[in-house]
């Protein structure tokens with residue numbers, strides 16, 4: 192029997208803007224904000240809810256992000272294992288920390304924390320994918336063996352979040368060309384793309400190489 196997570200993930204394949212094409216009027220409801228002290232700076236944390244799925248998405252901001260000047264920004268997809276549990280299988284936690292540090296140093300910036308765990312397949316399926324990777328599959332093959340595309344994320348939900356803050360121009364910290372294209376298709380200006388290569392290690396070496404070769408990520412020494 193399929194779990195709820197499988198059903199949700201497959202449903203969102205159909206609805207998903209897989210190539211980052213804007214879907215008119217993606218709606219997210221802004222709910223509330225508070226201070227979020229961190230080791231690097233006291234950010235403001237903001238919560239948005241997708242009325243269609245009930246999913247909560249978060250944003251962190253620092254400084255006056257709505258002033259018009261390009262905003263140092265990170266669009267980060269949820270990775271519970273990397274962001275919260277210190278997993279070395281990926282570079283996610285280190286990227287999140289590096290981007291928070293960079294924004295703190297600059298005194299101004301924004302992080303969109305999108306709840307698209309496992310490149311959109313959800314936590315249960317990501318662990319299933321890890322199980323297949325333990326047995327030799329790469330990160331793309333593992334998704335495909337589970338019946339999912341390599342990457343099911345959508346980025347059109349960034350638009351209502353960025354509109355809320357009055358942000359239309361970004362200096363984006365990413366190695367993912369698809370993310371840059373998706374944001375540009377939404378009418379956002381990516382003034383600069385800043386590489387975010389951190390924490391390459393023995394555990395994530397093969398994963399990062401696969402991202403470079405099969406998913407087209409800009410990663411030095413990626414092959």
Ligand SMILES: Nc1nc2c(ncn2[C@@H]2O[C@H](COP(=O)(O)OP(=O)(O)OP(=O)(O)O)[C@@H](O)[C@H]2O)c(=O)[nH]1
Pocket residue numbers: 266267268269270271280281283286307308309310311312317320321330334364365366367370387398408
């Ligand atoms: N399915 C699957 N998802 C993974 C795996 N490793 C990490 N992830 C997920 O991949 C996503 C990574 O998100 P981002 O940090 O935005 O990464 P990205 O697309 O590599 O782009 P940049 O980090 O901006 O270069 C998160 O949703 C993680 O949960 C894996 O082996 N399989």
